[in-house]
Amino acid sequence: LIAFFQPKLLAGRKVVITAGPTFEALDPIRGITNHSSGKMGFAIARAAREAGADVALIAGPVGVPTPRGVRRIDVKSGRDMLAATQAETPQADIFIAAAAVADWRPVSESAQKIKKDGSGGAPTVSFTENPDILATVAKTERARSRALFCVGFAAESHDLAKHARAKRERKGIPLLVGNIGPLTFGQDDNQMLLVDEQGATELPRAPKLACARQLVAEIARRLPAVRP
Numbered sequence: 001l002i003a004f005f006q007p008k009l010l011a012g013r014k015v016v017i018t019a020g021p022t023f024e025a026l027d028p029i030r031g032i033t034n035h036s037s038g039k040m041g042f043a044i045a046r047a048a049r050e051a052g053a054d055v056a057l058i059a060g061p062v063g064v065p066t067p068r069g070v071r072r073i074d075v076k077s078g079r080d081m082l083a084a085t086q087a088e089t090p091q092a093d094i095f096i097a098a099a100a101v102a103d104w105r106p107v108s109e110s111a112q113k114i115k116k117d118g119s120g121g122a123p124t125v126s127f128t129e130n131p132d133i134l135a136t137v138a139k140t141e142r143a144r145s146r147a148l149f150c151v152g153f154a155a156e157s158h159d160l161a162k163h164a165r166a167k168r169e170r171k172g173i174p175l176l177v178g179n180i181g182p183l184t185f186g187q188d189d190n191q192m193l194l195v196d197e198q199g200a201t202e203l204p205r206a207p208k209l210a211c212a213r214q215l216v217a218e219i220a221r222r223l224p225a226v227r228p
């Protein structure tokens with residue numbers, strides 16, 4: 001009942017969120033991926049929906065239930081995720097890149113299962129860099145004019161504040177969220193370091209949904225009051 005009377009921070013806004021890992025195929029039955037439960041991105045989708053937004057959630061392969069009222073688009077590879085993101089962001093007000101995109105993919109995907117040849121040897125796999133979805137979107141005219149407000153995450157194992165500041169500037173985005181402490185993959189708690197052009201602010205450790213709600217509020221207060 002209380003929630004009903006609260007102002008909806010993102011009413012009338014469209015939010016696009018990437019979440020989860022990507023899967024980069026090697027052959028029809030194998031591929032490479034990375035640790036990401038998708039929980040944080042899904043929690044943000046839920047929090048944004050609760051805040052009144054129209055939410056598109058672009059999800060890599062994860063077994064997390066879709067939050068109520070959220071439109072989910074399932075993808076596998078980083079390139080699929082980029083295509084889905086480019087289809088959704090031209091109408092959006094906010095883009096939140098919470099996905100753990102594989103930085104590299106095998107150069108080619110074998111059409112058939114790669115078989116052992118009996119020699120005891122192993123295949124050599126060559127990798128190529130995946131597109132950077134966040135950086136690509138951040139370079140668009142709408143993102144540069146802040147009509148599309150872009151938010152990134154930083155997964156770091158050391159020197160978080162330093163890397164997070166550098167990453168925000170490199171990607172050309174107004175807000176970047178660093179995960180404080182040990183990598184929080186799969187856990188239910190999170191603690192965020194918010195990095196914007198003013199500097200870095202630590203938010204209190206909390207369950208992921210509470211963190212997601214905090215983040216939504218932090219984004220909402222940074223949005224241009226009138227749409228550019």
Ligand code: CTP
Nearest residue numbers: 097098099101130131132133134152153154155
């Ligand atoms: N990201 C993305 N596409 C990629 C790689 C990263 O959209 N191909 C986004 C992530 O969703 C995250 C941000 O960029 O919001 C930072 O991701 P991270 O892996 O921390 O940084 P990278 O730029 O990939 O650099 P590195 O992994 O070397 O630290």
Ligand code: CA
Nearest residue numbers: 100101102103
């Ligand atoms: Ca990366």
